[in-house]
Amino acid sequence: MALSRAASSPSRAALLKPLAAAISSSLFRRSISTDTTPITVETSVPFTAHRCEAPSRTVETTAEELVGFFRTMALMRRAEIAADSLYKAKLIRGFCHLYDGQEAVAIGMEAAITKKDCIITAYRDHCIYLGRGGTLLDVFAELMGRQAGCSKGKGGSMHFYKKDAGFYGGHGIVGAQIPLGIGLAFAQKYKKDESVSFALYGDGAANQGQLFEALNMAALWDLPAILVCENNHYGMGTAEWRAAKSPAYYKRGDYVPGLKVDGMDALAVKQACKFAKEHALKNGPIILEMDTYRYHGHSMSDPGSTYRTRDEISGVRQERDPIERIRKLVLSLDLATEKELKDIEKEVRKEVDDAIAQAKESPMPDPSELFTNVYVKGYGVESFGADRKEVRAVLP
Amino acid sequence: MATSAAQRFGRRLASSVPRRRFSSSAAAAAAAATGGSAVQRTQNPSLNLCSAINQALHIALDTDPRSYVFGEDVSFGGVFRCTVGLADRFGKGRVFNTPLCEQGIVGFGIGLAAMGNRAVAEIQFADYIFPAFDQIVNEAAKFRYRSGNQFNCGGLTIRAPYGAVGHGGHYHSQSPEAFFCHVPGIKVVIPRSPSQAKGLLLSCIRDPNPIVFFEPKWLYRLAVEEVPEHDYTLPLSEAEVIREGTDITMVGWGAQLSVMEEACLDAENDGISCELIDLKTLLPWDKETVEASVRKTGRLLISHEAPVTGGFGAEISASIVERCFLRLQAPVARICGLDTPFPLVFEPFYLPTKNKILDAIKSTVNY
Numbered sequence: 001m002a003l004s005r006a007a008s009s010p011s012r013a014a015l016l017k018p019l020a021a022a023i024s025s026s027l028f029r030r031s032i033s034t035d036t037t038p039i040t041v042e043t044s045v046p047f048t049a050h051r052c053e054a055p056s057r058t059v060e061t062t063a064e065e066l067v068g069f070f071r072t073m074a075l076m077r078r079a080e081i082a083a084d085s086l087y088k089a090k091l092i093r094g095f096c097h098l099y100d101g102q103e104a105v106a107i108g109m110e111a112a113i114t115k116k117d118c119i120i121t122a123y124r125d126h127c128i129y130l131g132r133g134g135t136l137l138d139v140f141a142e143l144m145g146r147q148a149g150c151s152k153g154k155g156g157s158m159h160f161y162k163k164d165a166g167f168y169g170g171h172g173i174v175g176a177q178i179p180l181g182i183g184l185a186f187a188q189k190y191k192k193d194e195s196v197s198f199a200l201y202g203d204g205a206a207n208q209g210q211l212f213e214a215l216n217m218a219a220l221w222d223l224p225a226i227l228v229c230e231n232n233h234y235g236m237g238t239a240e241w242r243a244a245k246s247p248a249y250y251k252r253g254d255y256v257p258g259l260k261v262d263g264m265d266a267l268a269v270k271q272a273c274k275f276a277k278e279h280a281l282k283n284g285p286i287i288l289e290m291d292t293y294r295y296h297g298h299s300m301s302d303p304g305s306t307y308r309t310r311d312e313i314s315g316v317r318q319e320r321d322p323i324e325r326i327r328k329l330v331l332s333l334d335l336a337t338e339k340e341l342k343d344i345e346k347e348v349r350k351e352v353d354d355a356i357a358q359a360k361e362s363p364m365p366d367p368s369e370l371f372t373n374v375y376v377k378g379y380g381v382e383s384f385g386a387d388r389k390e391v392r393a394v395l396p
Numbered sequence: 397m398a399t400s401a402a403q404r405f406g407r408r409l410a411s412s413v414p415r416r417r418f419s420s421s422a423a424a425a426a427a428a429a430t431g432g433s434a435v436q437r438t439q440n441p442s443l444n445l446c447s448a449i450n451q452a453l454h455i456a457l458d459t460d461p462r463s464y465v466f467g468e469d470v471s472f473g474g475v476f477r478c479t480v481g482l483a484d485r486f487g488k489g490r491v492f493n494t495p496l497c498e499q500g501i502v503g504f505g506i507g508l509a510a511m512g513n514r515a516v517a518e519i520q521f522a523d524y525i526f527p528a529f530d531q532i533v534n535e536a537a538k539f540r541y542r543s544g545n546q547f548n549c550g551g552l553t554i555r556a557p558y559g560a561v562g563h564g565g566h567y568h569s570q571s572p573e574a575f576f577c578h579v580p581g582i583k584v585v586i587p588r589s590p591s592q593a594k595g596l597l598l599s600c601i602r603d604p605n606p607i608v609f610f611e612p613k614w615l616y617r618l619a620v621e622e623v624p625e626h627d628y629t630l631p632l633s634e635a636e637v638i639r640e641g642t643d644i645t646m647v648g649w650g651a652q653l654s655v656m657e658e659a660c661l662d663a664e665n666d667g668i669s670c671e672l673i674d675l676k677t678l679l680p681w682d683k684e685t686v687e688a689s690v691r692k693t694g695r696l697l698i699s700h701e702a703p704v705t706g707g708f709g710a711e712i713s714a715s716i717v718e719r720c721f722l723r724l725q726a727p728v729a730r731i732c733g734l735d736t737p738f739p740l741v742f743e744p745f746y747l748p749t750k751n752k753i754l755d756a757i758k759s760t761v762n763y
Contacts, residue, residue, distance in 0.1 A: 120507075152544030159542040168510060169543060173534045179500045180535065183507020183515070190489060213500030220495065373540045374580050375680070376550060376604040 032336040032344075033063035039333065043268035044325070050250050052257035052286065055275040059267040063335045065111065069266050070326045070341060073103040075348045076127040077323060079136060080296070082352050083126065083143055083157075087300050091360075092143045096157040098296040099127040104322035105230055105290045106131040108269025109198060113277060116193065118166045120181045121200035123158035124230075124294075125170030128200070132165040136355030141362045148362035154369060166195075175201055175208030178227065182214045185225035185285075196224040196280045198273075204235025206249050215253050215285065222284035226276045227253070229287060230263065232294040237307045250289035257283075263290030264320040293320065443623040446616040448590035449478045449555075452597040453516065455627045457486045460514055463601065465491045467501060467518025467555075475520055476557060476616050502528035502554060506536050506606075509551035514601055522558035522610055523567045529575070536606040537581030550604035555597070557613035558586075559651050559701055560747060565740040571650075571702035571733070576608050577679045577711065583607045583632060584678040586650040589615070591623045595630030596676065603632060612651035619654075635682035637689065641671035643761050644695040647686055647712055649675045652699050652748065659753035668761050678708055686712065687719050694725040695760050699748050704732035726763035729756040 038060050047054040080100040086092045099106070102124075109119070110131040121128050126139055134150055142149025143157055150160050161169035168184060171177035181199025188195050205211065206229050218225040229249040233240050240247040250258030257279070261272040269290060276286050293316045297304030304313070317324075330336050443451065456463050465482055471493045473480035483491040494501045498519055505515040519525045525532075532554070540548035560569045576584045583605050587593035593611065600607040612619075638653070639660055648656045653674055660670040671689050675681055690696050696716055698709035713728040731748040739746050 149544070151542060151546065154544045155542045161543040161546045163546045168507075169547065171535065172542075173530060176503065176530060176535050179503025179531070180507035180510065182500070183504040183509070184511055185507075186504065187508050187511035187513055210497075210499045210503060213495065213497035214503065216495050216497070217500055217504060221492075373545045375583070376540075376548075 032067050032340050034067070035063040035335075038062060039066070041267055041329065043271060044262045044265045045268075047268070047272065048250070048260040050248075050253075050258035050260075050287075051255075052259065052279065054259060055271055057271075059271045061267060061270075063333070066326060066330050066333070067336060067344075069107055069111070070323065070330055071344050071348065072107055072131070073266070073323045073326065074345050075136070075351065076100075076103045076106065076130055078345075078348050078352045079130065079139060080126065082140075082356060084296065084300075086140070086143065086356065092157065093145065094156045094158075095123065096143070096300045097124040097298065098300075099124050099294070101295040101316070101322075102230060102232060102263065102290075102292045103127055104266040104269055104325075105200075105228070105263045105292055107322075108266040109228070109273045111266070111270040112273035113196070113198070115165045116195040117277070118168055118181070118184045118188070118195070118197040119200065120168040120177045120184065120197065121170060122174065122177055122202065122205065123170050123172050124202070125158065125160045129160040129162060129167060129170075132162050132167040134160065134162050134165075134167075136352060137358050140356050140359035144359055144362075145364060146359055146362035147365050148359060152369065153362075153365045154373070175205035175210050177201065178205070178208075178211050178214040179217075181227070182218045182223060182225055185218060185223035185280075186221065189221075189223055194281060196226055196277050198226045198228055200228045200230055202235060203229060203231040203233065203240050203247070203249060204238070204243070206231075206252065207235070207243055215256055215287075218285035219253075219256050224280040225285040226273070226280050227256075227285060227287045229289045230292055231289050232292050234294070234298065234307065236298045237302060239307065248289075250287050253285075253287045256285050256287055258287035258289060260289045260291065263292030264316075264322045265325060266322055440622040440624050442620050443590050444615075444617050445587075445590045445593050445611070445619045446476055446478050448594040448623045449597060449611060450480060450482075451623065451625075452594040452601075453479060453482055454485065456514065456516065456598060456601045457482060457490060459627065460602075462512065463490070463514035463516065463551075464508060465516045465518070466494050466505070468496055468520045469493055470518050474518060476613060478555075478611075478616070479518070498524050498526075498528040499531055502531040502552075503535065505552050505554070506531060506539065506549040509549035509606070510539070510547050512551065514551040514553070515549075516553045516555060516601055519554060519556040521568050521613075522556040522572050523570045525554070525556050525572060525608075528554075532576065532582060532606075532608065533579050537579045539581075539606075541581060548604070549606050552606040553597075553600045554606075554608045556608065556610055557616070558610040559612050559614055560738075560743060561614045562743065563740075564738075564743075566738050569738045569743070571610075571700065573608075573610055573649075573678055573700075574702055574706060574708045574711075577708050579679075581606070582679065584610070585632060585676065586610045586612065586678065587676065588612070588638075588650055588653045588674050589619050590621050592630065592674075592676070594623055595628050596632070598627065599629040599632050602629065610650065614651045615654075630676075633677045633680050633682055635676060635685040636674045637671060637685065638674050639670065639672035641669035641693065643669045643693055644697055644757055645671045645673060645686065645689040645693045646697045646699065646753075646757075647673045647675055647709075648699045649678060652701055655748065655750050656699055656753055658750045659757060662750065662754050663757045666758070668757060670757065675712075681712070683715055683719070686716060690716050690720045691723050694723055695763075696724070697729040697731065697753070697756055697760055699731040699753055701733050701747060703735045704730050705735050707732050726760045729760045731756045 043057045080098045106127045138150040145153045185197040250260040262268045470479040471483040505517040508515040587596045709730040
C-alpha cells in the first residue's frame with residue numbers, strides 16, 4: 001500500500017505524499033493505510049503504578065489499527081450523539097447513559113484482548129457493546145425497544161448483552177456487576193482456558209461496599225479479574241473529591257496492585273490492558289484506573305452543566321479528546337489525509353442514520369414477550385396482567 | 397396415625413415434652429406400625445434433615461462436574477454441619493469458604509452461574525441474606541428477562557436456614573420468605589422433612605431458574621425419617637395434601653407444618669376434620685391445589701412464623717378469596733408471627749403455636 005510506512009521513515013513519507021493525493025482524487029477512493037508494519041508511539045503520560053512495575057510507555061501499533069481506532073471511535077461518538085437526539089425525540093424511553101468522551105477505554109481494551117475474555121459493565125454500555133462487535137442496528141433497535149435489538153427489545157439502554165463475544169452485559173445497579181465479574185473470573189480460572197474477566201465500574205461505584213467484597217475474594221483466590229475503574233470524575237452529579245476521601249482509585253485495592261492510565265489515550269489503554277491481562281493470569285487481580293471524561297451528563301435528565309463549568313468540558317474536548325488525539329497521530333504519521341478522515345466521519349454518520357432508519361422498521365416485541373424469560377418454560381409458571389381475569393398467560 | 401405421620405414429617409414422638417419433638421427414627425415408627433419387622437423390611441436409612449441436605453449436595457456435586465458449593469465456613473462443614481465431607485470428597489476447588497460478605501457471595505454466584513455452572517451458595521442464616529437482597533432481586537431475578545434470554549443465572553441456588561429454634565433471638569430466627577415471594581424470576585422453596593428436603597434441593601439445584609431454598613433449621617436434627625439413598629427429585633410448584641379432611645383447609649410450609657399437624661390431631665378429637673396442605677414452593681405457588689381444597693372445605697387457615705402483616709399468608713388469602721369468594725363460609729384465618737421484631741425472651745408468645753391454631757380452627761369452623 002502506497003501510504004503505509006513505519007513512523008521512522010519520514011523522508012519516504014514526504015516523497016510519497018503527492019502520490020497519495022493523486023490516488024485519493026482518482027478512482028481509488030480507499031487509499032487509507034491498512035499496513036500492518038509496526039509503528040511505535042509514546043503514551044501521553046507515564047503510567048502510575050501501585051504495587052506493580054508499570055509497563056513501558058512505548059506502545060506498538062500499526063497504521064491499520066490507528067485508522068481502525070479512529071473509525072470505531074468516530075462511529076461510537078456519532079451513535080451516542082444520535083441516541084441523544086432520539087431520546088429527545090422520545091423515540092428512546094426509559095434511562096439512557098451516554099459514553100461520548102470515554103470511547104478510548106472501550107476501544108483500547110478491546111485491542112488488547114480476545115472475545116474469549118469476558119467484559120461486564122454497568123449501564124453505560126452502548127459503546128462497550130459496539131466494541132465487542134455489536135452492530136449499530138442491534139444498538140438502536142434495542143434503544144428503541146424493538147425486536148431486532150440485541151436483547152430483543154426487552155432490555156433497553158442499560159441492558160446490552162452479546163453472549164458470543166463474551167459480553168456479560170449492562171447492569172443497572174451501581175457496583176452490582178463487580179462481584180458478578182469475580183464469579184466469571186472464577187469460572188475461567190477453573191476451566192484453565194487462559195482468559196480473563198474485565199469488570200468495569202465508575203468512580204461513583206468505587207465507593208460501593210461490594211467492590212471491596214469482590215476485590216477481597218478475587219485476591220484471596222488469585223482470580224484472573226481486572227477491575228477497571230472508569231474514572232470520569234463525577235459520580236452522577238457529585239465530583240470525585242466530594243465523594244471519595246482518596247480519589248486515587250488505582251490504590252484503593254490496598255493489597256491489590258493498580259495502575260493509573262490516561263483513559264483518553266486509546267494506546268495507553270491498550271498497553272495497560274495487555275499488561276493487566278498478563279498480570280492477572282499470572283498473579284491475580286489488578287485495578288486499572290482509567291482517567292477519562294464524559295461530555296454528556298450522567299443520564300438524559302442531567303444537563304451535565306450544573307456541577308461543572310462549560311469551560312471545563314470544552315477544555316477537555318480541546319486538549320484530551322480521544323478521537324482528536326488519534327486524528328492528530330494519524331495525520332502526523334501521514335497515514336491518511338485530513339479529507340480522508342473527514343470522509344470516514346461522513347461514512348460513519350451515514351451508517352448510523354441507516355441503522356436508525358432500519359431499527360425504526362423493526363416491530364415492537366410481541367405483547368406475549370411480557371411474560372417470557374421470567375422463568376424457563378415448562379416449569380409450571382403463570383403470569384398475570386393488571387386485570388387478572390382478562391390478561392393471563394399460562395406458559396406451557 | 398404413627399405411620400402416616402412418619403410418612404409426612406418423620407415420626408412425632410408420643411411424649412409431649414418439647415414443642416416440635418415430632419421426629420425420631422422412621423424405622424422405629426414403621427416398626428411400631430407393623431409389629432417390629434420394619435428394620436429388616438427397609439433398606440433406606442433414617443436420616444435427619446441436615447444429613448439429607450448433605451446427601452443431596454453430595455449427589456449434586458457428584459452428578460455434575462460443573463457444580464460448586466460455597467459459603468461461609470462450608471468447607472469445614474458449615475455451622476450446621478450440612479456440608480460435612482464435601483470438600484474432602486470433591487476438593488477445595490469446588491467446595492470452598494468465602495469471606496463473610498453476603499452481597500459478594502451472591503454476586504459471585506450469579507457470575508459463576510452465568511457461565512453455565514451450577515452454583516450452590518450458602519447464606520449461613522436467612523437473617524443474613526439482606527445484604528444480598530439487591531443481588532437477588534436486581535441481578536439474579538431479572539438477568540434472563542432483561543437480556544432477552546441471552547444470559548441467565550438459572551444454575552444458582554441459594555440455601556439459607558430459616559426460622560425459630562427456641563432460643564435464636566432477633567437475628568437467628570427470622571423467616572424472610574415473603575420478601576422474596578414478591579420477586580418474579582426467582583423461585584422460593586421450603587421443605588418440611590428430610591426426604592422432602594433431599595428431593596426438593598436436588599430439584600432446585602437442577603432447575604434452570606435461580607432459587608432461594610430456605611431450610612427449617614429447627615428440623616435439622618429434630619426431624620428424622622427414611623430417606624431413599626438414590627438420586628431423586630421432587631416437583632417444584634406442586635403443593636401436596638399431606639392430610640385429607642373435610643371441614644377446613646390448612647396451608648403451611650416448612651417447620652410450621654408440624655405445629656399445624658398437632659393442631660389437626662387435637663381438632664380431630666373435637667370432631668373437626670382438617671385438610672393440611674404443604675405448599676413446598678412458595679413462588680410460583682400451586683394455587684390450584686389450594687383452591688380445589690377450599691372449594692371442598694369452604695374454610696381456609698394459613699399459618700407461618702413470619703409476621704402476619706405482609707406475610708405470604710396475605711397473598712394466599714387474597715388469591716383464594718378472589719377464586720372462591722362464594723364458596724367461603726368463614727373469613728380466612730391467618731395464624732402467624734406477631735408484628736414485632738423476632739423476640740428473644742418472648743419467643744413463645746410470638747410464635748403461632750398449636751393452641752393459637754387450634755383456637756382459630758374452632759372459631760373458623762363455628763363462624
